[in-house]
Amino acid sequence: MKLLLKLQNLKLLWTLKPLNRTFHGHPRLLSSDVYSLYESIRQGKQEIPKYFNFASDVLDKWSEIEKAGKRPSNPAFWWINSEGEEVKWSFEELGFLSRKVANALTKECGLQKGDRLILILPRIPEWWLVNVACMRAGIVIIPGTSQLSAKDILYRLQASKAKSIITTDKLAPAVDSVASQCHLLKTKLMVSKGSREGWLNFTELYQNQSADHSCIKTSIQDPMIIFFTSGTTGFPKMTQHSQGSLGFRPLLSERYWLDLTPSQMIWTTADTGWILTSIASFFDPWVFGSCIFIHNLPQTDSEVILNTLCRFPIDALVGAPTLFRMLVQNDLSKYKFMNLKYCMSGGEPLNPEVMEQWKSQTGLDIHEVYGQTETGIICSVFKGMKIKPGSMGKAAPLYDVQIIDKNANILPPGQQGEIAIRSKPKRPLGFFSEYLDNPKKTAESERGDFYVTGDRGTMDEEGYFQFIGRNDDIIISSGYRIGPFEVESALIEHPAVVETAVVSSPDPLRGEVVKAFVVLSPTFSSTDLKSLIRDLQDHVKKTTAPYKYPRKVEFVKELPKTVTGKIKRNELRDKEWGRI
Structure with missing residues (x-):
C-alpha cells in the first residue's frame, strides 16, 4: 500500500503501539509506519494529501478507536458551569450530535459547501458542535466573541457576506438592529430556550434531524475558518485558514507544545472568538484524542478558576497572561490542584516576575507560546525545554523563524529586528491562505522570502526568541x-x-x-x-x-x-x- 494512501486512511495514526523513541523526553504514541510517513512529509520527500477533513479524518477515527475499546474511558469533551450543570461527550456522541447539526444547517438552512456562517457564542457546548458540523458540511466558520457590539456585527456580516448567523438571545436584538443592512443574511439561529420572531431555535432544529450524514469531501486547501483580526490598528481584517492550516498541521507537528495523551485533559480559558481556542481547545487536543475541558466562565473569576483546578482532573491549563497575573494575586497555598502538571500562556508576553511567583507558589512552570491569527503558534517553550525568563521559546516545527532587517536579510543572534517566517519557495502548511478581499495587505505581509509578523524581537545563540514589541509600539x-x-x-x-x-x-x-x-x-x-x-x-x-x-x-x-x-x-x- 502506498504511503500516500496510508496517510489518507488516518485510522493508522492512532495505532497505539509505542515506539522506542521520545520527543522532548516523552514517548511517541504513533505507529512506526505512520512515524516514517510523517517524517517523509516533513523532510519534503512525500506530498501532503490532496483531500482532508478534520471531522471525518480525525474525530471519526477516534470514534472508531473508542468503540473498539482502544482508547481510555476519558470523555472527549467535558463542560461545566457554576450552576452545577454538566455535559460530557464521547467522540461517538460528538459525531452523532454533530451530524444532526450538519443536517440542520444544510437541509433546513440551505447552506452549502463554501457558504459562510458567523458563530457568536460564549463557552457553551453548542460552539463545539457547530464547529464540527460546519466541517462536515464544508461550511466556512467565522467565530466572534460575545462582546461584539451591533456595529461590530454589522461590519462582520457585510465584510464576510455570511449567509447565516448563530448566537444567543442576548445578542439577537443587536443582530436584528442591523440585519436589514445585510442582504445576504438568510437565516438566523438562536441558542436559547425561548423563541424570537424571525429566528430559528437552534436546539429544536437540530434535535429533530437525522444523524445520518455523509461528510463532504474537502480539499486540504479548501477554506475552513475565517478569523477577524483583533483590530489593534485599522479595521479588522479577514484572515482565512484552510482545512490543512489548522486541521492537518498538528498531525505533522508531533507533540511539540501540548504533548497530551488520550487519558489527559486540557482547559483553555481563552474566548471562543480567539484563534487560541481553536488551536488549544479544539484541533490540537483532539488530534491526540485528549479530553477538552470547558468552564463557561461568564466572568473571569480567580476563585472559580482555582477551585475548578482543585475539583477536576485537569492536566494542562492554557490562558492569557492576564489569567496568571490575576491568579498570583491570591494566596495559592490554600489551593491543592487535583492533577495540574502543565501551564501555558499565550496572546502576549508574560512578565517574568509573574512566572516566578507562580512557580514559587505552585511548583509549576509556565510555558510561553507565541503566535498570530495568521500563523497559529510560531514559537513555544516545549515541555522539557530549559525555560529562559522573558523568552517565548524556540521555533515551532514546520516553521523556519528568523530575525530579519528591512531588506529581508537574516540578522545574527542578539541583534534586534523583525520576527519573520520563511514563506518561499514553499508556503508553510500552518499559514493563513490570505487576507480576504485585501490583496494589498496580503502582499504587504511578505518581504523577500519571508512573511513578516510586524513584531520585533531577538534570537539568541541557542535559538530562543524574545519579544520586544510591535513595530509601531x-x-x-x-x-x-x-x-x-x-x-x-x-x-x-x-x-x-x-x-x-x-x-x-x-x-x-x-x-x-x-x-x-x-x-x-x-x-x-x-x-x-x-x-x-x-x-x-x-x-x-x-x-x-x-x-x-x-x-x-x-x-x-x-x-x-x-x-x-x-x-x-x-x-x-x-x-x-x-x-x-
Missing part, C-alpha cells in the same frame, strides 16, 4: 529604542500596580519619552500619587536600564482593550499625540 527617545514590554514588566513588579500599558509621548527635547498608564491596586488608591510616581520611576530605574523609566505616569481606572483582551496601545498612543 517601539519608542525612540534620544536615539534609544525602547520596547514597552520591558518597562511594563518592571512596573508590574511593584505592589501598587495591577496592570499597565506603556506608549510613546511627545517631548520637545527628546522627540518622544516613555509614558505609563497605570491601573492601581485598591490598597494604593488613596496614596500620595506624586510620591507614588517617584517611587514607580525609581523602581523601573533599578529594575531595568535607567533610560527606560517612564518620565510620565498617568493613573487610570482601566485600560482600553480589544475584544480578545489585548491592550490597545495604539489608542493610548494616538491620544497622547493628539490624533484622536
Whole structure:
C-alpha cells in the first residue's frame, strides 16, 4: 500500500503501539509506519494529501478507536458551569450530535459547501458542535466573541457576506438592529430556550434531524475558518485558514507544545472568538484524542478558576497572561490542584516576575507560546525545554523563524529586528491562505522570502526568541529604542500596580519619552500619587536600564482593550499625540 494512501486512511495514526523513541523526553504514541510517513512529509520527500477533513479524518477515527475499546474511558469533551450543570461527550456522541447539526444547517438552512456562517457564542457546548458540523458540511466558520457590539456585527456580516448567523438571545436584538443592512443574511439561529420572531431555535432544529450524514469531501486547501483580526490598528481584517492550516498541521507537528495523551485533559480559558481556542481547545487536543475541558466562565473569576483546578482532573491549563497575573494575586497555598502538571500562556508576553511567583507558589512552570491569527503558534517553550525568563521559546516545527532587517536579510543572534517566517519557495502548511478581499495587505505581509509578523524581537545563540514589541509600539527617545514590554514588566513588579500599558509621548527635547498608564491596586488608591510616581520611576530605574523609566505616569481606572483582551496601545498612543 502506498504511503500516500496510508496517510489518507488516518485510522493508522492512532495505532497505539509505542515506539522506542521520545520527543522532548516523552514517548511517541504513533505507529512506526505512520512515524516514517510523517517524517517523509516533513523532510519534503512525500506530498501532503490532496483531500482532508478534520471531522471525518480525525474525530471519526477516534470514534472508531473508542468503540473498539482502544482508547481510555476519558470523555472527549467535558463542560461545566457554576450552576452545577454538566455535559460530557464521547467522540461517538460528538459525531452523532454533530451530524444532526450538519443536517440542520444544510437541509433546513440551505447552506452549502463554501457558504459562510458567523458563530457568536460564549463557552457553551453548542460552539463545539457547530464547529464540527460546519466541517462536515464544508461550511466556512467565522467565530466572534460575545462582546461584539451591533456595529461590530454589522461590519462582520457585510465584510464576510455570511449567509447565516448563530448566537444567543442576548445578542439577537443587536443582530436584528442591523440585519436589514445585510442582504445576504438568510437565516438566523438562536441558542436559547425561548423563541424570537424571525429566528430559528437552534436546539429544536437540530434535535429533530437525522444523524445520518455523509461528510463532504474537502480539499486540504479548501477554506475552513475565517478569523477577524483583533483590530489593534485599522479595521479588522479577514484572515482565512484552510482545512490543512489548522486541521492537518498538528498531525505533522508531533507533540511539540501540548504533548497530551488520550487519558489527559486540557482547559483553555481563552474566548471562543480567539484563534487560541481553536488551536488549544479544539484541533490540537483532539488530534491526540485528549479530553477538552470547558468552564463557561461568564466572568473571569480567580476563585472559580482555582477551585475548578482543585475539583477536576485537569492536566494542562492554557490562558492569557492576564489569567496568571490575576491568579498570583491570591494566596495559592490554600489551593491543592487535583492533577495540574502543565501551564501555558499565550496572546502576549508574560512578565517574568509573574512566572516566578507562580512557580514559587505552585511548583509549576509556565510555558510561553507565541503566535498570530495568521500563523497559529510560531514559537513555544516545549515541555522539557530549559525555560529562559522573558523568552517565548524556540521555533515551532514546520516553521523556519528568523530575525530579519528591512531588506529581508537574516540578522545574527542578539541583534534586534523583525520576527519573520520563511514563506518561499514553499508556503508553510500552518499559514493563513490570505487576507480576504485585501490583496494589498496580503502582499504587504511578505518581504523577500519571508512573511513578516510586524513584531520585533531577538534570537539568541541557542535559538530562543524574545519579544520586544510591535513595530509601531517601539519608542525612540534620544536615539534609544525602547520596547514597552520591558518597562511594563518592571512596573508590574511593584505592589501598587495591577496592570499597565506603556506608549510613546511627545517631548520637545527628546522627540518622544516613555509614558505609563497605570491601573492601581485598591490598597494604593488613596496614596500620595506624586510620591507614588517617584517611587514607580525609581523602581523601573533599578529594575531595568535607567533610560527606560517612564518620565510620565498617568493613573487610570482601566485600560482600553480589544475584544480578545489585548491592550490597545495604539489608542493610548494616538491620544497622547493628539490624533484622536
